[in-house]
Amino acid sequence: MIAYALRSVAQALLVLLAVALIAFSMFRFVGDPVANMMGQEASQADRRALAEQLGLNDPILVQFGRFIGDVAQGDFGISYRHGRKVSDLILERLPATVELAALSAILATVVGIVLGVYTAIRRGGLLAHIIMTTSLVGVSLPTFLIGIGLIYLFAVELRWLPSFGRGETVKIGWWTTGLLTPSGRASLIMPVVTLAFYQLTLIMRLVRAQMLETLRTDYVKFARARGLPESRIHFKHALRNTLIPVVTIAGLQFGSVVAFAIVTESVFQWPGLGALFVQAVQFVDIPVMATYLLFVALVFVVVNLIVDLLYVVLDPRLRAGRIRPVG
Amino acid sequence: MGSSAPERSTRPDMPVPVLSVRKLNVAFATRRADLVALEDVSFDIARGEILGVVGESGAGKSVTGAAIIGLIEPPGRITSGEIYLQGERIDTLPLGAMRKIRGKRIGMVFQDPLTSLNPLFRIGEQIVETMTVHLDISPARARERAIELLGEVGIPAPEQRIDAYPHELSGGMRQRVVLAMVLCTDPELIIADEPTTALDVSVQAQIITLLKNLAKSHGTSVMLITHDMGVVAEMADRVAVMYAGRIVEIGPVRDVLKQPRHPYTQGLMGSIPTLTSDADRLVQIPGTMPRLDARPPGCAFHPRCPRAIDRCRSERPLLTGDDRAMVACWLADSREAVS
Amino acid sequence: MQKHQRMPVTRSRSFRSSLYRAWDSDLAWNFRHSPVAILASITTVSIILLAVLAPWVAPQDAFDPGAVRLEDGFLEPMDRSPATGMLYVLGTDSQGRDLLSAILYGSRVSLLVGFAAVGFSMVLGVMLGLVAGFIGGRTDAVIMRIADVQLSFPAILIALLVFGVGRGLIPPSQHEEMAIAVLIVAIGLSHWAQYARTVRGSTMVEKGKEYVQAARVMGRPSFAIMREHVLPNVLGPVLVIATINLALAIIEEATLSYLGAGVPPTQPSLGTLIRVGQQFLFSGEWWILFFPSMALIVLALAINLLGDWLRDALNPRLK
Numbered sequence: 001m002i003a004y005a006l007r008s009v010a011q012a013l014l015v016l017l018a019v020a021l022i023a024f025s026m027f028r029f030v031g032d033p034v035a036n037m038m039g040q041e042a043s044q045a046d047r048r049a050l051a052e053q054l055g056l057n058d059p060i061l062v063q064f065g066r067f068i069g070d071v072a073q074g075d076f077g078i079s080y081r082h083g084r085k086v087s088d089l090i091l092e093r094l095p096a097t098v099e100l101a102a103l104s105a106i107l108a109t110v111v112g113i114v115l116g117v118y119t120a121i122r123r124g125g126l127l128a129h130i131i132m133t134t135s136l137v138g139v140s141l142p143t144f145l146i147g148i149g150l151i152y153l154f155a156v157e158l159r160w161l162p163s164f165g166r167g168e169t170v171k172i173g174w175w176t177t178g179l180l181t182p183s184g185r186a187s188l189i190m191p192v193v194t195l196a197f198y199q200l201t202l203i204m205r206l207v208r209a210q211m212l213e214t215l216r217t218d219y220v221k222f223a224r225a226r227g228l229p230e231s232r233i234h235f236k237h238a239l240r241n242t243l244i245p246v247v248t249i250a251g252l253q254f255g256s257v258v259a260f261a262i263v264t265e266s267v268f269q270w271p272g273l274g275a276l277f278v279q280a281v282q283f284v285d286i287p288v289m290a291t292y293l294l295f296v297a298l299v300f301v302v303v304n305l306i307v308d309l310l311y312v313v314l315d316p317r318l319r320a321g322r323i324r325p326v327g
Numbered sequence: 328m329g330s331s332a333p334e335r336s337t338r339p340d341m342p343v344p345v346l347s348v349r350k351l352n353v354a355f356a357t358r359r360a361d362l363v364a365l366e367d368v369s370f371d372i373a374r375g376e377i378l379g380v381v382g383e384s385g386a387g388k389s390v391t392g393a394a395i396i397g398l399i400e401p402p403g404r405i406t407s408g409e410i411y412l413q414g415e416r417i418d419t420l421p422l423g424a425m426r427k428i429r430g431k432r433i434g435m436v437f438q439d440p441l442t443s444l445n446p447l448f449r450i451g452e453q454i455v456e457t458m459t460v461h462l463d464i465s466p467a468r469a470r471e472r473a474i475e476l477l478g479e480v481g482i483p484a485p486e487q488r489i490d491a492y493p494h495e496l497s498g499g500m501r502q503r504v505v506l507a508m509v510l511c512t513d514p515e516l517i518i519a520d521e522p523t524t525a526l527d528v529s530v531q532a533q534i535i536t537l538l539k540n541l542a543k544s545h546g547t548s549v550m551l552i553t554h555d556m557g558v559v560a561e562m563a564d565r566v567a568v569m570y571a572g573r574i575v576e577i578g579p580v581r582d583v584l585k586q587p588r589h590p591y592t593q594g595l596m597g598s599i600p601t602l603t604s605d606a607d608r609l610v611q612i613p614g615t616m617p618r619l620d621a622r623p624p625g626c627a628f629h630p631r632c633p634r635a636i637d638r639c640r641s642e643r644p645l646l647t648g649d650d651r652a653m654v655a656c657w658l659a660d661s662r663e664a665v666s
Numbered sequence: 667m668q669k670h671q672r673m674p675v676t677r678s679r680s681f682r683s684s685l686y687r688a689w690d691s692d693l694a695w696n697f698r699h700s701p702v703a704i705l706a707s708i709t710t711v712s713i714i715l716l717a718v719l720a721p722w723v724a725p726q727d728a729f730d731p732g733a734v735r736l737e738d739g740f741l742e743p744m745d746r747s748p749a750t751g752m753l754y755v756l757g758t759d760s761q762g763r764d765l766l767s768a769i770l771y772g773s774r775v776s777l778l779v780g781f782a783a784v785g786f787s788m789v790l791g792v793m794l795g796l797v798a799g800f801i802g803g804r805t806d807a808v809i810m811r812i813a814d815v816q817l818s819f820p821a822i823l824i825a826l827l828v829f830g831v832g833r834g835l836i837p838p839s840q841h842e843e844m845a846i847a848v849l850i851v852a853i854g855l856s857h858w859a860q861y862a863r864t865v866r867g868s869t870m871v872e873k874g875k876e877y878v879q880a881a882r883v884m885g886r887p888s889f890a891i892m893r894e895h896v897l898p899n900v901l902g903p904v905l906v907i908a909t910i911n912l913a914l915a916i917i918e919e920a921t922l923s924y925l926g927a928g929v930p931p932t933q934p935s936l937g938t939l940i941r942v943g944q945q946f947l948f949s950g951e952w953w954i955l956f957f958p959s960m961a962l963i964v965l966a967l968a969i970n971l972l973g974d975w976l977r978d979a980l981n982p983r984l985k
Binding site: 015018026030136137139140141142143144145148151152156163252255256259260262263266267277278280281282284286289293296300304 | 815819823827833913921927940944947962963967971
């Protein structure tokens with residue numbers, strides 16, 4: 001078990017290192033850092049001096065090492081477009097994205113599991129069919145259209161909810177939250193639903209498929225043969241077995257919610273990291289792009305790690321390092 | 328008691344049989360047509376008796392077992408026939424009432440003990456669960472009883488093993504646990520569907536003996552479904568041979584094995600290797616059993632039967648005989664005896 | 667059935683004949699009896715036809731700045747141009763572009779990028795999968811690791827990243843010309859992993875089969891073996907993936923264009939039109955948003971339904 005944990009951590013670090021390499025390459029080789037900082041008019045001599053100062057003539061490995069060091073200390077360079085420290089930009093916009101992503105993930109998971117179990121148990125029923133068809137449509141549509149659709153319905157026609165921005169936010173330390181004000185909460189509703197939608201359908205289908213498969217297993221058949229009531233079979237035997245693989249995949253989804261937020265933030269002009277990233281792509285703001293990549297990779301890796309370790313806790317078959325049969 | 332008792336009992340002076348199946352027909356609805364899986368299957372099992380049901384894969388043995396315990400799922404359904412448990416009709420019971428019988432009065436053992444047990448729960452929990460659902464018993468008392476049962480089925484140190492997970496036990500151990508789970512409600516009938524097929528050969532004999540002893544000591548009847556004649560020879564009192572959804576021969580084990588009357592049974596007997604047999608090769612019955620959608624008219628076996636006569640091709644033989652032994656073959660009918 | 671008398675090794679059946687076999691089977695029966703599949707495929711084919719024929723069918727060349735009259739901007743559906751009398755069936759956008767034409771041309775771009783991206787990722791993925799499965803060992807481990815990691819990142823992120831990097835590497839003067847190419851590469855790169863995974867699995871299975879062993883013994887070069895024997899047999903599932911990926915690619919292109927990181931503004935695709943249309947959501951010119959959205963929805967749904975049906979029909983477990 002310890003070996004498994006260590007292996008997972010080692011793999012995680014490897015992935016981070018690889019991503020760091022890509023980020024470094026972007027910083028160093030895409031576009032010209034010197035030109036970006038000095039503009040077109042600078043003289044050759046000035047350029048060479050700056051290059052020397054930035055350490056651009058050192059061996060690559062050294063530069064990479066320096067890069068890692070900088071990153072570890074939280075120094076991600078200066079944004080080409082904004083002229084400010086990237087780390088500042090990130091911190092500023094982090095709360096917006098985190099609130100959005102966390103609420104979406106929770107919504108998607110809870111509702112996804114409930115609907116998934118329901119459509120599996122009541123397979124063939126009318127409501128189950130409606131839910132499945134709606135989910136199919138939902139999955140086919142691009143997220144931004146769903147967002148726009150919601151805006152049209154709730155902001156333009158019904159005028160219940162605001163159509164962009166975070167509303168009023170409250171600053172606590174360096175964090176800003178929208179949960180403490182009515183306008184903040186109202187502004188959260190549509191973006192959260194939009195972002196959650198895709199995840200929700202994914203989780204729902206996954207749970208449903210897993211549940212249907214579990215209901216076909218021998219131990220469920222045996223449980224039926226033992227005369228156990230259907231409710232107990234569904235909610236005790238089948239559900240626990242269903243949720244284990246679901247936890248893995250759902251957990252992985254959590255990680256990607258942060259990245260999926262890119263589109264939702266653009267639709268609702270949500271001042272988060274995703275919107276920052278899109279701007280960076282439009283203006284080829286390399287430092288921001290590379291840092292965002294690192295950030296997302298970090299989130300993924302951490303989430304993956306947690307899920308890996310959680311799996312072991314949940315499945316007793318994995319807990320015993322070696323399976324020792326008795327008798 | 329309810330509906331009419333079975334028309335005939337196996338022995339007129341004996342009490343009502345534990346299980347009585349009368350002209351059971353099961354069919355599966357498919358896109359094109361209904362496929363008949365069981366056709367007019369009838370047999371009895373007396374109290375404390377072990378009936379072996381043999382046949383090739385697809386002959387309908389498992390379907391029979393599933394029908395009795397009420398686990399036939401759509402697109403399958405019982406199209407006609409009656410099933411009686413201790414003289415009470417059970418095939419027409421509503422779902423709730425059948426659930427009370429299932430697991431309590433009729434138990435079922437499946438082929439693969441590893442997949443029969445939920446890997447996430449300890450074996451003790453699963454045994455206790457069965458008891459608390461069916462019996463009016465406290466969890467504490469149920470746990471004591473579970474430990475007793477584990478000891479009875481031959482699991483060493485049951486007080487400790489009771490908290491083990493299924494994957495921590497070997498195949499033979501798991502099947503013993505399954506037997507304990509099935510016996511914990513003291514059922515009147517156990518249906519064992521290929522209970523030893525998934526086990527190592529060395530363990531098979533142990534489980535067979537165990538099952539036989541348990542059945543005798545608890546007075547439980549057993550319907551033993553298997554494709555292995557050897558297992559039947561070891562364990563059963565009577566045997567029913569199934570072919571293409573019908574019973575073709577039924578009778579006491581020793582008689583049927585020593586003097587099989589149906590050509591199919593004869594073929595099967597010729598294919599059991601024994602140390603003392605003279606034959607150099609196993610006699611294999613040529614051809615294969617017809618699929619559900621390709622059953623020939625008349626006797627289903629006639630295409631493979633070395634002694635088929637014209638009548639076999641057009642008319643389906645019915646089970647005839649006395650209380651002890653019956654066979655469905657025109658040739659066995661004394662009036663049609665072939666010289 | 668084809669019989670080859672010369673070689674003891676059975677030459678794997680050509681792709682063509684597997685296609686015939688597939689047609690003449692449960693799959694075709696399933697198709698004929700599934701109204702959804704029929705409707706979806708008719709819709710898809712119609713849209714593709716319309717898009718391909720856009721230059722001849724559309725009333726106006728939406729991509730030609732010269733053909734567009736700024737004064738005709740914001741006209742409602744079924745209005746006529748006050749100057750030329752041209753009928754704008756679906757209205758005009760802020761630039762005076764005929765929306766119907768814009769949608770037709772936009773679908774054209776979307777489909778072009780979609781098909782090209784799918785082709786790109788298919789070729790790349792299949793190649794890498796073949797190599798990984800056939801050669802095995804370290805190469806296999808490395809390729810699969812990369813594929814695994816990539817599969818856990820959302821495609822949008824990867825596409826955006828590649829697009830951004832591509833932009834950074836290409837001098838600004840060429841941005842517009844290269845945009846579509848970069849876009850195709852970006853979307854293609856975000857999807858190759860699934861092909862690779864599937865093909866690798868099938869390749870490993872095929873590798874163990876006798877006719878491949880025999881070919882190796884006979885000294886055929888690996889590449890030829892892969893191409894002639896293994897490839898035809900692994901293509902089946904690849905097609906299913908491709909169909910589903912087509913829908914994903916089209917939606918991804920729309921999303922990227924919506925975000926402003928896709929096709930250049932002078933060649934708007936459906937995504938770009940929607941982006942523009944969203945600005946006018948509150949001011950009442952609803953058609954600028956509505957019609958392109960409808961077009962995208964219909965296209966996405968049709969292809970998705972088709973892909974879904976295909977996947978279910980070919981899935982042995984659900985039968």
